[in-house]
Amino acid sequence: MKYMYTYDVMEATRNTNEWLGATARAFASSPVWGLAPSPMFKMMSAWGRVTERSFARMVIKPDWGIRSIVGDDGRDHLVEVETAVARPFGDLVHFKVLGQEPRTRKVMIVAPMSGHYATLVRSTVISLLPDCDVYVTDWHNARDIPVSAGKFDIEDYTLYLVDFMRHLGPDTHVVAICQPAPLTLAATAYLAAEDPEAQPRSLILIGGPIDPDAADTEVTDFGRRVTMGQLEHLAIQRVGFKYAGAGRLVYPGLLQLAGFISMNLETHSKAFQDKILAASKGEDSEHDRHNVFYDEYLAVMDMTAEFYLSTVERIFKNLEIARNAFVVDGKKVDIGAITSVAVMTVEGANDDISAPGQCVAALDLCTGLPASKKAQHLEPGAGHYGIFAGKSWRNNIRPLVLNFIDSNSAAPKAAVKLQAV
Template sequence: MRMMSSYDLMETFRNTNQWMGASAKALASYPALSMVPHPAVQWMAAWGEVTERSFKRMVAKPDWGIRTYTHEDGKDHLVEIDTVLERDFGNLIHFRVVGRPVQPRRVLLVAPMSGHYATLLRSTVKSLIVNCEVYITDWHNARDIPVSAGKFDVEDYTLYLVDFMRELGPDTHVIAVCQPAPLTLAATAYLAEADPAAQPRSLTLIGGPVDPDATPTDVTDFGRRVTMGQLEQSMIQRVGFKYKGVGRAVYPGLLQLASFMSMNAERHTTAFNEQILRAARGEAGDHDAHNRFYDEYLAVMDMTAEFYLSTVERIFKNREIARNAFVVEGKPVDIGKIDSVAVMTVEGAKDDISAPGQCIAALGLCTGLADSKKASHLEPGAGHYGIFAGKSWRDNIRPLVLNFIDANSGKPATRKAANKNAA
């Protein structure tokens, strides 16, 4: 109950700030105040507008906002989001372009479960939907999942990926972004032994902590400094009475957001102050740069406690993937069993979350894979976000990934063509 009370207290704080913003905005728009135009009234309205929007976004899942696509035929085609597989903790969805011929490239994007929704990869999806059939893992907010659905840890996550790959079949190319990279590698190895015919054609790992110790960062140092007991005591709470997952142990999204914001508190404070001034001058808009960024950044989701704790303990502390010692349901997963799936790693030279060296470690683990099936790329000057959604992704990395996919679109057993973009 203590942890449920603290969860409800955080939600009460958020809700109160949203109400205060809405109240200030409403009060400032009172008709009688128009007779006395005063800068303080304009500032109060602007403060209320920005505050209400910000705190409201924290509990709202962003919309994908991908409704139409202009095909090379010059026509606008509707984009329908179909649910291919529905599970308690996450769905497999497909962005289907209505009226367009099915594209030969079938891509599965594995989205992170690290505090934000899969919509964080919206721009990645938009860039790939141009000439690919795009599928993505749409993870659910743990606060909305009843306790009766059971647990969800790194092993369950891996098995979800196995099911998704099996559903899409062997003509699939998997792209894992950030946090899921090591678990996607493990899922591919699991299939290599348990169901070789269901393996994807290629696997691209982008900025993921396959070996967190390869190049330490603040993230990996934090995982080393704290004990599991300290993490459980300070980070884990139980969902309060407002949501369907009441009683479920989670790492709350609001707590994660507080950590994110504190890391760059001065920058965020300046951004919000400037937005209030823009709103007061009538220069702010629903789709301006500030709102586009923070509508996504502030929208956070809870992770199950067992997923968060097992990620820290098994991926970061014990380095089970890096040591090729990962176990799923009591069965060892040997990454060396991957012998036909082409594997590519992408890293950003200025990535301060998954620094260069952490992701490329995957290639060394694939001891059963021919060198001709391995590739790597280090993007100069790119940070973490840029390697999957920024200019570096659009101009350099996306073409490399698509070339890698095309070079490995034959049958898995074929080992003839070398990857020209291998580093």
């Protein structure tokens, strides 16, 4: 299915549904129907508004929407999002808080590149800004990157993280959320061997598939069932003529979204039914819980084909990170080379995407790290999203992460060389 035709058909289908929603909304909202009041028109208008908004969101990159935070002085401080490092496939962005005293905790959040934009971790950023100097990896939509920019696979991704860590310096604390956890661990090990002075102070891995075989989920089952040939044939398409990346092989975000929704179809169906009913009664609002969630959830991005396929093959099928057999740019990455970076893992007891056991496996791989530099936390009752953005994160996990950062902020002591007399 590596054709522009299939990609354009999918985009045309999305565009048609957006148009149908807009048409139904406009038709049913006409003042003329006030002469013949009927709940049918209110229901049609509500369906149109919800449908138009939902399908329009799928091709719009969400804004960070972080305008200000309250400082220690009780005043609102404006927040500027600036680019610290610019790269073709992703930038390192900095959340600069104007007028606030510099924070000693420098945190780099490695956002997932698994179909959604980095804004998925917006609430995580908001929760850390009062106490930390925050940087985030902002990955670009592959459909907007010209073919001339070249390839981008998991080795390139890992080297991007290496460059970002080098830029920020050794007084950095890295927080990797979900998908990037194994590659962030590899990037840290790469630095430990190639440039020890650039290693971060600590590494917090949240709900990531370090060892996918440690616990079964629908994601791991899918990875075992499908061959790479089947996956490439069924999932990979070429970007259509509408976008700057025309001709680039990608795993389309719309296809990924269809997979996400199918996993919890009943839940999503009920959410939209309830929203349409509330809208028909005039009981909804622009920024209600449904819109806030789905404006982010439905906004999807394409991944390069080589990144998606190499992730499935090397991380999930071949278990290269779990077996400590990962290679980057021709160099074997030994996770045991990490000897001074404190490592903490966080898992949710009810996580159905990266189940308990998958992330904590990182600690066993860090054979060169003393027990005093390792920590783990299993959050009871928390699902995948809750361990980095929900109530469990705010009330329980965030304080633990900040304490771990503070406990490991001092520079490691230099080794003392004994000289012969």
